[in-house]
Amino acid sequence: MVSDEVSSVDFGTKTVTTKSKKSYPYTKLVLASGIPRHLPLPGFQDLSNIFLLRFVTDSRAIMAAVGEKNKKVVIVGSSFIGMEVGTALSRGNDVTIIDPLKAPLERVLGEEVVQDVATVDKATPSPSDPSKVGAVHLKDGTVLPADLVVLGVGVRPATDFLKDNPAISLETDGSLKTDESFALSRLGGDVFAIGDIATYPYHGPGSDHQKGTYVRIEHWDVAQNAGRRVAHTIVRSLAPSQPPKPKSFIPxxxxxxxxxxxxxxxxxxxxxxxxxxxxxxxxxxxxxxxxxxxxxxxxxxxxxxxxxxxxxxxxxxxxxxxxxxxxxxxxxxxxxxxxxxxx
Ligand SMILES: Cc1cc2nc3c(=O)[nH]c(=O)nc-3n(C[C@H](O)[C@H](O)[C@H](O)COP(=O)(O)OP(=O)(O)OC[C@H]3O[C@@H](n4cnc5c(N)ncnc54)[C@H](O)[C@@H]3O)c2cc1C
Structure with missing residues (x-):
């Protein structure tokens, strides 16, 4: 295990370079990264008490900011992270969830299953402590007082270190398009992308059975299944008489x-x-x-x-x-x- 951050990959010489300027040669490379995005709006980058939720440390920081409860909590995003945090903090706090969708989880479950919200303009400081957030402003003029804000606005594939790499092109959402084996086909079958950064062809019910329907799914089960499939492909590639056969899975x-x-x-x-x-x-x-x-x-x-x-x-x-x-x-x-x- 190396505790470092990958800064670039040379797919020609098959070398990974890290921020601390160390180089690691590879035979097979599995890319698996995923990071939440910040809201690129005024106030959201510089004020404190605005949280992402990705790691246990984020969760502890949110709980510390909630403290003895009775807080005004504003959550941006009504998909899984936003709704789970909202549910967890709703007892004893005043929770508001903001999203342009008509209903929470609508994109996944549809309006009939889930039973209102507007788009965010900016965050402004608290009058009592200008370093902390004090309110979230919506585009329709609504001002929501906030002691703390949690951003549940999805993950952006952490592929910046590949942005200018001439050997590959990222999808518009920053992900990497793979084949059925999660391999980046232009790279000779030695480089794979799995988990939140992978856009892969899905062959389940309702999909394009021939070509597959390209999906990027941010869930544990999909990341784990993709990892297993890549491991299987790499192991089978060591026995050339048995070419790897990708096995599909239902997310x-x-x-x-x-x-x-x-x-x-x-x-x-x-x-x-x-x-x-x-x-x-x-x-x-x-x-x-x-x-x-x-x-x-x-x-x-x-x-x-x-x-x-x-x-x-x-x-x-x-x-x-x-x-x-x-x-x-x-x-x-x-x-x-x-x-x-x-x-
Ligand atoms: C709060 C929260 C709750 C969730 N709840 C659920 C749930 O209930 N059910 C569910 O199915 N899914 C859930 N998910 C989604 C699930 O966590 C992800 O889909 C899954 O973790 C994706 O796995 P991954 O390996 O692609 O990325 P991650 O788990 O994000 O791991 C990526 C790793 O790569 C590292 N990394 C990033 N960039 C670099 C770099 N340049 N160099 C080196 N390392 C790097 C990161 O530090 C991180 O350790 C949740 C996600 C969050 C944030």
Whole structure:
């Protein structure tokens, strides 16, 4: 283990150079970095009590700023990090969550599953201590007093050290486009990108089955699966008679939002209808996201086995259709092997 920061990569000589000017030759290189972005707006870079959440140290700093509670907390971003922090701090504090979307988690779950917010203009200092944040201003003129601000605005791939590298071109979001094996194909199969920085072809339900639909997914399970796949590819490449065969996986994530949300699949290829089963009013449901008759993603609350089983069925191409689920087919009763043949 080397405690240093990579500053550049020479893909020609196969050498990684770090900030402390050390060089490391490689045979195979796995790139795996991911860093949250700051809001490039006035006040957000220079005032204190404005936090990102990435490391345990960030979490401790937020808790120290909350202190004895009764704080005005403003959270920017209503996706997973913003909603999880909002849920955790809502007891005993006054929490406001800001996002231009119509509903929290809307991009992932859709409006029907989640049940208001505006865009941010700037942060201004506290009158009592000008070094600290005192308010967040929205573009519509609203001023939200704030003792502390948490930025849950997503991660920006930490690929600045590759920005001007002539051997590769970054995607517009700063990520690296890979093939099915998470390899950067222009670099001869020796360089891989995984996790939050990787845009890779997804072949699950609803995707372009031929070429794959390119996705970048910021979740643990995807980073871990990609890492396993790269390790497998590298090991198999040592036995040239058995060329590496990439194995696909269905993305999964879990989130603690007061209730436990489970999700599998992906909607990058789009979805046009939502089938809700269970008891949504009692916060116990399975939501099936469908594109035509294909179930492309499943979200559950208090029905975890349905998500787990759906992930297996999707992986094998055995997930029941929308109509079959509407007609009462129980996902838990479906045999994963042979189901599609009997349909
Ligand atoms: C607060 C929070 C909560 C989350 N909760 C969930 C959750 O509940 N479920 C879920 O599925 N996902 C969750 N995620 C997302 C998940 O953490 C990421 O998708 C996952 O960690 C991505 O793994 P990674 O290896 O790509 O990047 P990271 O885990 O970010 O690791 C990147 C590493 O690379 C290092 N690095 C960066 N640049 C350089 C450089 N130039 N040189 C050397 N090292 C460098 C960084 O210091 C870091 O150690 C959460 C993320 C956050 C921030």
């Amino acid at each position: 999964i994530f879990l989130s603690a939002l007061g209730v436990q949300l489970r999700y599998c699949g992906n909607t990058a290829g789009g979805w046009d209808s939502l089938l809700l089963k269970g008891e949504p009013v009692n916060v116990k449901f399975a939501a099936y996201y469908c594109k035509g008759q294909t179930v492309v993603a499943v979200a559950t609350v208090s029905m975890d086995p349905i998500m787990a089983k759906s992930a297996v069925l999707m992986h094998r191409g055995d997930m029941p259709s929308k109509k079959e689920i509407e007609d009462g087919v129980d996902v838990l009763a479906v045999l994963a092997v042979g189901w599609s043949k009997n349909k």
